Amino acid sequence: MSLDxxxxxxxxxxxxxxxxxxxxxxxxxxxxxxxxxEIAAEYSGWDAERLERDRIHVxxxxxxxxxxxxxxxxxAHLQQAGERLQIYVRQDALGETGFAVWKLVDLGDWLGVxxxxxRTRTGELTVHAEKIExxxxxxxxxxxxxxxxxxxxxxxxxxxxxxTVNLESRAIFLRRDRLMRFLRExxxxxxxxxxxxxxxxxxxxxxxxxxxxxxxxxxxIPLYLRIAPELYLKRLVAGGLExxxxxxxxxxxxxxxxxxxxxxxxxxxxxxxxxxxxLMSWSEQLLxxxxxxxxxxxxxxxxxxxxxxxxxxxxSLREGVPRFWPVAAGPKPGPEFWADRSQLEAxxxxxxxxxxxxxxGAPIPSPxxxxxxxxxxxxxxxxxxxxxxxxxxVYDFPLSVSPLxxxxxxxxxxxxxxxxxxxGMEIANGYSELNDPEEQERRFRQQAGADxxxxxxxxxxxxxxxxxxxxxxxxxxxLVMLLTDAASIRDVILFPLQRPETVAEPEGLGG
RNA sequence: GGGGCGGUAGCUCAAUGGUAGAGCAUUGCCCUUUUAAGGCAAGGGUUCUGGGUUCGAGUCCCAGCCGCCUCACCA
Numbered sequence: 001m002s003l004d005x006x007x008x009x010x011x012x013x014x015x016x017x018x019x020x021x022x023x024x025x026x027x028x029x030x031x032x033x034x035x036x037x038e039i040a041a042e043y044s045g046w047d048a049e050r051l052e053r054d055r056i057h058v059x060x061x062x063x064x065x066x067x068x069x070x071x072x073x074x075x076a077h078l079q080q081a082g083e084r085l086q087i088y089v090r091q092d093a094l095g096e097t098g099f100a101v102w103k104l105v106d107l108g109d110w111l112g113v114x115x116x117x118x119r120t121r122t123g124e125l126t127v128h129a130e131k132i133e134x135x136x137x138x139x140x141x142x143x144x145x146x147x148x149x150x151x152x153x154x155x156x157x158x159x160x161x162x163x164t165v166n167l168e169s170r171a172i173f174l175r176r177d178r179l180m181r182f183l184r185e186x187x188x189x190x191x192x193x194x195x196x197x198x199x200x201x202x203x204x205x206x207x208x209x210x211x212x213x214x215x216x217x218x219x220x221i222p223l224y225l226r227i228a229p230e231l232y233l234k235r236l237v238a239g240g241l242e243x244x245x246x247x248x249x250x251x252x253x254x255x256x257x258x259x260x261x262x263x264x265x266x267x268x269x270x271x272x273x274x275x276x277x278x279l280m281s282w283s284e285q286l287l288x289x290x291x292x293x294x295x296x297x298x299x300x301x302x303x304x305x306x307x308x309x310x311x312x313x314x315x316s317l318r319e320g321v322p323r324f325w326p327v328a329a330g331p332k333p334g335p336e337f338w339a340d341r342s343q344l345e346a347x348x349x350x351x352x353x354x355x356x357x358x359x360x361g362a363p364i365p366s367p368x369x370x371x372x373x374x375x376x377x378x379x380x381x382x383x384x385x386x387x388x389x390x391x392x393x394v395y396d397f398p399l400s401v402s403p404l405x406x407x408x409x410x411x412x413x414x415x416x417x418x419x420x421x422x423x424g425m426e427i428a429n430g431y432s433e434l435n436d437p438e439e440q441e442r443r444f445r446q447q448a449g450a451d452x453x454x455x456x457x458x459x460x461x462x463x464x465x466x467x468x469x470x471x472x473x474x475x476x477x478x479l480v481m482l483l484t485d486a487a488s489i490r491d492v493i494l495f496p497l498q499r500p501e502t503v504a505e506p507e508g509l510g511g
Numbered sequence: 512g513g514g515g516c517g518g519u520a521g522c523u524c525a526a527u528g529g530u531a532g533a534g535c536a537u538u539g540c541c542c543u544u545u546u547a548a549g550g551c552a553a554g555g556g557u558u559c560u561g562g563g564u565u566c567g568a569g570u571c572c573c574a575g576c577c578g579c580c581u582c583a584c585c586a
Contacts, residue, residue: 073543121544144522254585
């Protein structure tokens with residue numbers, strides 16, 4: 001029998017002993033008078049004399065995190081919502097039966113304690129227990145109290161342990177919650193309506209990622225988990241919901257990395273009678289206020305660097321290529337390299353030679369097959385992205401990589417689109433929305449290929465008329481990473497996708 | 512999918528190719544103001560799996576599984 005199983009059986013047996021003492025193994029409720037945080041807030045200033053004079057009776061609950069037996073007495077720390085409070089028990093205060101219950105208590109158990117506050121010789125605020133009740137037993141052995149749970153895989157798999165033992169992990173999710181509240185409030189104040197659109201879609205549109213496929217039995221049709229809510233949200237704008245936002249999951253059947261989880265949370269929002277310029281300014285303010293709301297400052301530490309959200313740098317995509325051109329790759333492309341096919345291909349060739357020799361990056365495949373826009377985009381992503389540590393708005397993208405964005409009036413091959421980068425990651429993407437149905441249909445057909453299906457209801461919605469609109473998506477998980485200095489997207493997602501585990505059964509319940 | 516690193520007791524970690532250890536946790540005894548409580552004693556191992564080299568493998572080699580990092584994929 002393994003130690004796990006041995007401990008499991010010992011602790012189940014203790015539940016039986018507890019019932020023999022007249023207690024419930026798993027009681028239904030416990031009426032506490034205080035949260036541990038309330039006790040800390042109200043009585044941390046009280047000295048021993050005052051606590052003795054105005055004796056404060058409390059009933060508290062918490063999980064046992066430390067346990068120190070002293071013969072016919074003992075100490076423990078209860079933890080509740082990240083707060084700890086010490087309790088002191090002694091046989092003469094608890095009585096024979098109460099003390100027998102104490103003897104059956106283990107690390108990790110949930111306990112209800114009734115008593116009065118006092119200060120120990122070392123001055124620690126402590127509950128002098130008069131009555132204790134086991135509320136739920138930890139039948140599995142608890143992680144080590146000092147080093148805690150380090151194994152990164154187990155921290156994700158068994159988040160319930162991680163959240164209790166690693167309080168910095170708990171703090172990340174409290175910050176995440178604060179960000180979500182802030183964002184909802186900010187959008188409501190700007191007159192936005194929060195909506196929910198289908199996560200199961202008959203066609204996966206709005207982005208170019210591989211979808212997950214499932215099947216609906218009653219209708220006998222394939223359904224796709226959405227890769228973006230975009231096309232549904234814009235239908236709503238066409239329907240007169242002039243400002244809408246949605247915060248929810250997208251699903252992309254692609255690789256997993258420190259910046260990618262197959263399901264991730266996206267904030268998408270659309271406002272009528274607006275354009276990408278307006279959204280750039282508003283996004284800039286939004287990020288600054290979000291940083292302040294969540295961290296208390298517009299300057300945020302991320303991977304040892306200070307990111308300043310008080311203002312975004314701005315840079316056109318086309319400028320980015322010469323700006324971040326590495327010396328080792330030879331002469332910089334000229335300022336209008338993108339307008340001339342031969343200059344562009346020369347730049348790609350120079351970059352590819354550089355990528356091969358320095359091992360500094362991935363080569364850009366098949367320059368002759370790609371159109372100019374794809375090449376400029378590839379150059380930008382390979383050269384610039386990692387340098388965009390300070391919050392930066394990159395604007396004006398090639399049309400060929402932006403099938404849903406509206407062209408620039410004076411440059412038909414370029415669109416009114418921007419992305420926001422910070423910490424070397426893309427965190428937002430927005431544009432003036434294309435609302436000409438014929439133009440949209442042409443671009444869909446070009447993207448999908450002649451025979452492939454396109455979302456013709458979306459085109460139909462545009463045919464009824466969608467007002468001029470600007471929209472944007474913000475990657476919430478990555479934003480949380482920035483605001484919590486997280487190294488991996490998995491640190492900011494409670495249950496990141498992992499290969500399934502086979503759970504060890506504790507051969508409990510007497511076999 | 513490519514490359515790099517890792518997998519040892521419940522947890523955190525040690526161990527030149529030579530008897531697998533420590534701290535915490537667990538069990539028993541002592542202990543009525545401790546706090547990583549303390550003292551005495553005990554139990555606990557498929558060293559990820561399978562092959563191979565060797566007198567001898569946790570250690571070296573090969574294959575596989577799992578994880579992390581990285582590159583690729585991913586508007």
